[in-house]
Amino acid sequence: MSDQDYVLRTVEERDIRFIRLWFTDVLGFLKSFAITPAELEAAFEEGMGFDGSAIEGFAREKEADMVARPDPSTFQVLPWRPDQQGVARMFCDILTPEGSPFAGDPRFVLRKTLQRAQEMGFEFYLGPELEYFYFRSSEGTEGLDQGGYFDLTPLDVASDLRKRTVAYLEQMGISVESVHHEVAPSQHEIVLRDADALTMADSVMTARLAVKEVAQEAGVYATFMPKPIQGAWGSGMHTHMALYEGERNAFVDPEEPMGMSKVARAFIAGILQHAHEITPVLNQWVNSFKRLVPGYEAPVYICWARRNRSALLRVPGAGQGRDIRVEVRSPDPACNPYLAFAALLAAGLKGIADNTDLPPEATEDIHSMTDAERRAHGIASLPEDLYEAIAAMEGSALLRETFGEQLFEHFIRNKRAEWKAYRAYVSPWEIERSLPIL
């Protein structure tokens, strides 16, 4: 019996009618096509061919033929489809027609980076917190909480949606630590229990879909847009990270100050050092940077602290004899989780390889400092917009190597085009402010 046999057997026993093959484009959009059980065996052996030229960041025109080979360990019946004659899914690795891994596949980029970690003796574990909003439709930002007069207990609607989402995720083996209403009206959060990075990236893709599926079933809309409402809290994806050497958390060393190991220090230092250039991967949309402004508990400054929530990296367990995980607070849930986790890991590993020195902890409230004070403390700011972020990424040898030439170049081209379109857009803000006086 192998993973594949088990899947074939389950498909038969459960009377599964379609198997959806999932993969992710460069921007983190879930792509899928369906095959029938009769095609499954061949899909395992040879993969299923598809035209990659229509997928963002995949093939250049001459090499449009791509092959998706399903990963049988990710086989899962979709709980939101009917019980009888159901539908299942598997994540796929993308191959070239010659059968080698396709360098532009984000899942492969993460696998490759995890391989490097393994060569250094580490496994990478992550626990993200996904924030999102429920709106009445995708046309506007009318929340469910602020429903109109005579609405039937709108608060309960969202709590039912959350409950159903958690039930779906748990049926799919995605362990949910907590789920609750967030700060802004109609904003919610799902906290996933940590897992190895590849499983977690798959889980984030699944969770985003499950949240949207449940909302759609109820006739409402769920969005992971980083900052949908001007003046309200944005949606982030705070992510807790740890490296393990076997059973041991490599970030813990009781002999070291605050119980933080040398590995932890160098890992944090590596991310701080490369924070600029990895930002467009963690925050990839024009809109992402509207969230990264002072005043909404989103990080703006490149520094670390034990508890200070305005720091980019937090180490809440440090100095308390507890398990240590490093929380990065800038990513938003509209990122490509494969690339985001790969970028964070690559930066951290670089810190470890170079034995980078950790700057002192930011102990004061960084937001209330003046620019001059921050400079004196050696605290830089995150890029202010997508343009600045992309410019930083362009010069990044680290990401060029981690992502591979093709994916790296495509990502930059795509984001430059987004910025160009945005730059030419005359916004209501300008009309409101400038038209009456100019």
Place this chain on the structure above:
Amino acid sequence: MADVMVVSERPEDLWSLVNGLEAGGHRVAVVSGTEAATGHSVPDVALVDAVKDLAWGRDACRSLRARGSRLPILAIVAAEALDAIGPDWDADTFMLDGVGVPEALARIRLALGSQAIESSGALRVGDLVIDAETYQVRVRGRLLDLTYKEFQLLTFLAQKPGRVWSRQQLLQEVWGYDFFGGTRTVDVHVRRLRAKLGAEHEAMIGTIRNVGYKLEAHRTR
């Protein structure tokens, strides 16, 4: 003890039967026809009350059958309506209206017993039933969709309920010696299994601090 679902549109008339089944040690849920067809979790055995409306009762039996091919279904019918009972009902057997509690209990015992014989390859730990032949796992009748690794891990734990295994042992026994990953893999899979077992049954897999894991029949929640 079993989970008994009584499907009826006149629950007040079945009050003494329901009480009798509960006194006999069963957990009884009385539900309407639509709930039985869709909403309620699949029980160990179902009694469908077709006394008032034969067609309704037959439909209820069939929609229950659609939800679980091995679920024992007992129809309750009036003596004068026995002519109408046939294989199209998808029921396993019937009882006559006004059936006494001892008889109902005996029939439920037989129905559950034949189910146990039918799935002879099954491994049973409390509410958990693992069918090694069909690779299907049920918790109190609810089917779990497990990956192969999850299935192997759960089956391994279920073979010796109560025995504590270290992560290293589980890694060797379930993943094999040539597996490259670390023992944290075991933790992730246990988490996935607990999520799938659901809030009510997740405590069946116990964590023994600094040692490892075990599977137990009793639930702490």
